[in-house]
Amino acid sequence: MKTAIVNLGAIVSGDLEAPMVAGDAIIMSDGLIVSVGTASAAAVDACDVVIDAGGAIAMPGLIDSHVHITFGDYTPRQKVVGFLESYVHGGVTTSISASEVHVPGRPKDVVGVKALAVAAQRCFADYRPGGMRVHAGSLILEPGLAEQDFDDLVRDGVWMVKAGFGGFRTPYDYAPLIKMARARGMIAMVHTGGSSIPGSSGIWADHVLAMNPDVSYHVNGGPVAIPDQDFPRLVNESGMALQVCTAGNLRTTLLVADLLDKAGQNERLLIATDTPTGSGIMPLGMLYTISHLASLGGIPPERAIAAATGSNARVYRLNSGVIAAGRDADIVIVDACLRGSQPDALSALRNGDVPAVGAVVTAGIPRFVGRSRNTPETTRRVHVARSSVVQDFSGAAH
Secondary structure (H helix, E strand, O other): OEEEEEOOOEEEOOOOOOOEEOOOEEEEEOOEEEEEEOOOHHHHHOOOEEEEOOOOEEEEOEEEEEEOOOOOOEEOOOOEEOHHHHHHOOOEEEEEEOOOOOOOOOOOOHHHHHHHHHHHHHHOOOOOHHHOEEEOOEEEOOOOOOHHHHHHHHHOOOOEEEEOOOOOOOHHHHHHHHHHHHHOOOEEEEEOEOOOOOOOOOEOHHHHHHHOOOEEEOOOOOOOOOOOOHHHHHHHOOOOEEEEEOOOOHHHHHHHHHHHHHOOOHHHEEEEOOEOEOOEOOOOHHHHHHHHHHHOOOOOHHHHHHHOOHHHHHHHOOOOOOOOOOOEOOEEEEEOEOOOOOOOHHHHHHOOOOOEEEEEEEOOEEEEEOOOOOOOOEOOOOEEEEEOOOOOOOOOOO
8 A cells, every 4th residue: 555644744753863854745655654755746646545634743653662462452450452452542553562461370480481472472463453563472581491492482583571570589580581582682671660560579770780681661660660869870870771651650750861861861761651550551651751751851842752652663673663764654643632722743742731643554554544532633634635445544533
């Protein structure tokens, strides 16, 4: 499918170094972005679907790098079906598993945790709820895992590991396993903060620095944050990515963002939700955290968006998250909410408002155009101007 978005008011790139792109059009084909900026009449005419943004703003689809998936679009923690598809209506086009720890009766032996990771990876390889990409199969590190086990998993397509819920005597015991995983190119994430489920332990700066993962998960608390004195240590004594989550502590979200900004290391800040958990289902969680950083943390909204898109993509080695030729065609159109106080989506975020989502495109395919069921209406009319595809792209009403 070839899809065009025209009449854009602005384009937020998702690239922290160059967060805005000049132009008013995006052309997509076969799941990838072909061009960004301007488009000829011939290029637009060659598209199967043309979306008129009406002056609204395009940004990359949000990448939630901390989602507690299980199997299918269902969360046993909240007993909700269809939560991932609902997140698409909040602008989330990619979810990354924070390990399948919420699978009821999850195995804890070596054979079981390996099988769980492989099964989850396979189940979501082609399953795209609501059009969302789901990167599943994050190995839960448990005692007894050895070098050969990591070789097996890499061969079978598993590329993530998670520390924090294993049956270890002390968090320091995770360090050798994380070293094994990273030596094989796997991405290692570590629960950071107080205990979140029965049987798990608190993990503080000393533990995280000893483990040396790629990502310190929900460093602002999941839901309980590390002590304030630990934040400068993680910023200054490591180069790992520091993820802040909507389900964590807002004060320490602002603290870690400020520390990274003062250190000139904004690229290490990642935004996620850490849901579904006891905090519930949060389809707009990513947008809320972006608005918190923009309105309370003083971060320009286009840079806050980058922390939820391109920065996540860089750390997790994804081709999405940035609006540029050759990248995955996952794009969200946002605007100020109808009858709100602000003139556009970026102004709304600076004001602390969640913007309206007017359209979501994943893999170059419109998933809905005109109305998200999870936000108010857009101020500007986002609509399908022309389509040769026999499909209704309108979103369901509230």
